[in-house]
Amino acid sequence: MTAHAQSSRSVNPFKQPKAVFAVAFACVVSFMGIGLVDPILPAISDQLNATPSQVTLLFTSYLVVTAVAMLITNWVSSRIGAKRTLIVGLALIVVFAALAGGSGSIGGIVGFRVGWGIGNALFIATSLAVIVASASGGFVGAIILYETALGVGIAVGPLLGGLLGNVSWRGPFYGVAVLMAVALVATVVLVEPIPLPARRTGLGEPLRALRHPVGHVLRNVTGHGEVGRLVAEHAERTGARAIVVGAPAHGGLTALMDAGTGQSLMRYATCDVVLINPRSAELKPAA
Template sequence: MATAAHRPAGVAGGPAVGPVADVAALPVRNTWLVVFGIMTASLLQILDTTIANVAIPHMQAALGATPDEISWVLTSYIVASAVAMPITGWLADRVGSRRLFIASTAGFVLSSMMCGMAQNITEMVLFRALQGVTGAFIGPLSQAAMLDVNKPSRQAQMMGVWAMGIMVGPILGPLLGGWLTENWNWRWVFYVNVPIGAIALAILLAELPSRKVSRRRFDLFGFSMIAIAIAALQMMLDRGAQEDWFESPEIWIYAVAIVSCGWISVVHLATNKKGTLFNRALFADRNYVVALVFMGAIGVGVFATMALLPPMLQRLFGYSVIDTGWVLMPRGIGTLISMQIAGQLTRRGFDPRYLIFSGFVLTTLSFWHMSGWSLGIDQQTIVVTGFLQGLGMGLVFISLNNAAFATLAPDLRTEGSSLLILMRSLGASIGISVTTTFLARNIQASHADLASHVTASSTAVMDVSTIDRFQALGSTALSALDVEINRQAAMIAYVDDFYLMMWVSAAALPLILLMRPARRGPG
């Protein structure tokens, strides 16, 4: 059995105590088959964070829902997933990680089928919440399982394989969802999970090993406080723009709940000696704590960008859903390439801090380049910039995961993974909410500024040779001009968001100084 001192060579942490035993914590007969089953289940869950988004208009029409009601299809999934995720570690200790993984995968497949069969908006929201709860456990369990079934010398490489699904899933989701919706039916956005999930379930049932269970006490008070704070944060971020933020009493209620329950959770974690929801040993590991902050920044960078780019390409550049997916695909290819490079370098003892730094530099440069985009940008530039950003994110993600888990004992992996993924999810929610709010406000401000320079008698915006024709068309010409003003205002707002994310990415760089240096271990 591996211990906390048994870690892959070259990954950040304290000095190794004795020789490293290159043996998996949970050896299996066919490692690659188990890895395939784990990856399949993990990819399904990640795909479902974005695959349903493009089908929302079709769902709304079929289920007879109002715009406010249909938004709960996304909100219920996000909130349920975020609230359930913190108890992954306790459940895995209590019932066993194998049982929980299999039950979660089976529950996710079943709830996906129920979503596809939903006949009204109430059923859809309920089944999506169930899908969120069952899917919440899959991410942390899959990451911990990938570490457990692989020996230390291969963990960096296998974490790269696992991370591919995490990074590529949000890109493939809209592409697959758009294709299924256009060529089949919106219900197939959910039905597609059933046969693929059944394959993953069969492999996990046959091959996934079990870990010894423990009877750890459940911290009901701590979970209640954390759950209320997380749910309130997700609700505030989801409904803030709709309710005009702090002009609404509803948003103030959420804010008070976040601050009060969040503070109580921190005090409870620091002072309770009978056992807390999260093991305090996690927060004694400096590299892990820094990785939590970095993971929040990754959530902002990856998911906020993926929330902005598809509508920008479709509305301003006229791309179809399928074409948008193809244009964004090089971002995923860049991620795959850099993850493999990072995994190989880490195995050879390369300090992951340098990889994290390089990744954030590439990501910052890509956002800087995007902040100079205009409506005249060509497709090649979009592809190259996306590829560069994918390279940066891949370097950061795999190196950060390796550094975070390097000094954690095997029995803390599931709990540590759930907290890391929760931070990534919260970062994504905050990033998406902030950037979309800024986008809406900046569109209005830019439109007002541009429109103030355009009147029926203005010649500065017209070709003088066609001024007579323009004035003869009257209101029709001004309407056409207003459409172009809207496009220009939207482009300015998108550029402002990219500029904001550039500074978020750059602000994360100094945190690398807080990480312990990598040390070469034996082997």
């Protein structure tokens, strides 16, 4: 178990190892895939004689499969490791994006977008954990870098799709395949393997976690130390890989998030504990 305290005033999100930027670049390209096909939909519809409902499936097949597949990413990464999960996800995106570009039917593109969505889920759900684990410029900086990559990817996706779509509707698919191949090589070379978690995550744990709302966990709390213990037990029960604790400026939890809570949390937690802007200088890792 580890604990980190980071002051947001000294964070520079761009002072990070090359591995962090390699994954962040892959995040940009990955999020491009959401809006990439939007500008080329008319061309696909005309050249492949696709109906509006078939064209719509280019979005829904990708997004729905990505959402559902994210439920199993923890199960996968807890068995093969975060780096291998990233590599598998990137490889699937490269393969299925290239296959979509070479397809001659709307049904083929929709099917390949399904495979693309599975790879995207494996990558997206694991990339933030890898960025945080590889970051040396601060936890908050790593989060800022990830969110920047997300925003840039979503914004650039339609622009790149339109630019490459001027050449051919196949261009955006091949473009993503090439960019993701570059990201795949960078990930293999630059990202260090991350140790496997102490406990493997079960397939049903993400759904079981929904049965334990935080309000129920903290019901009838009588002391600050009990808050830390209950949160730690809740994290273990739901298969959490990390607990992030901030110091709220106001609200009902303000009085509870003090040194006693933090010490208790780190004493009982079986996963990583990340402390951001601790309210008390006495908040230190438990022995």
